[in-house]
Amino acid sequence: DAGITQSPRHKVTETGTPVTLRCHQTENHRYMYWYRQDPGHGLRLIHYSYGVKDTDKGEVSDGYSVSRSKTEDFLLTLESATSSQTSVYFCAISLSRDSDTGELFFGEGSRLTVL
Amino acid sequence: TQLLEQSPQFLSIQEGENLTVYCNSSSVFSSLQWYRQEPGEGPVLLVTVVTGGEVKKLKRLTFQFGDARKDSSLHITAAQPGDTGLYLCAVGGDGPLVFGKGTRLSVIA
Secondary structure, eight states, X not given: OOOEEEEOSEEEXXXXXXXXXXXXXXXXXXXXXXXXXXXXXXXXXXXXXEETTEEEEOTTOTTOEEEEEETTEEEEEESSOOGGGOEEEEEEEESOSSOTTXXXXXXXXXXXXXX | OOSOXXXXXXXXXXXXXXXXXXXXXXXXXXXXXXXXXXXXXOOEEEEEEOSTTOEEEETTEEEXXXXXXXXXXXXXXXXXGGGOEEEXXXXXXXXXOEEOOOEEEEEEO
């Protein structure tokens, strides 16, 4: 079974501070994703990765950066958090090893509040 | 323009009733996925449909992919409180999955 651990699960921070969310997987899946979920907007893709050091932007990438230095870890960074980035952030992996449109397995989410 | 339109947005029904939710688009897709999300958790995959006209059943849940592969429906028979949650459809084909905004279902005992 795929295993994803997101950390932290909850964080409250102030506007202008940097924040890093971590996603750790245990199964060496190639494709990893960061989505944010907001009322009225559903799940929107922020960034995704198709391998170590290979990343690409999603629909709502402004204000976010990512890094993937190891297969198992995908980091999402908010360089200077804003109140509009208050959201629930989900990491996901593709269960397909060959396609980025495969079925997704999600982590439990990280709830971020920016005051 | 939203790629996927899900309807209704909200649905509140009594235990034992039947219901259908919809996922529509003007685009053709090679496959479509349905997920359910419970409060405080991540979405969980229910099913993937790939063939036009395909019908898949998962206990009391029946999923159908439209003949033209532009739309899908999810029918729940004799809904139970445990069916409460957010139902999301998602499509891929030209990159990562894109999700609809979901139907939030509440089943009252």
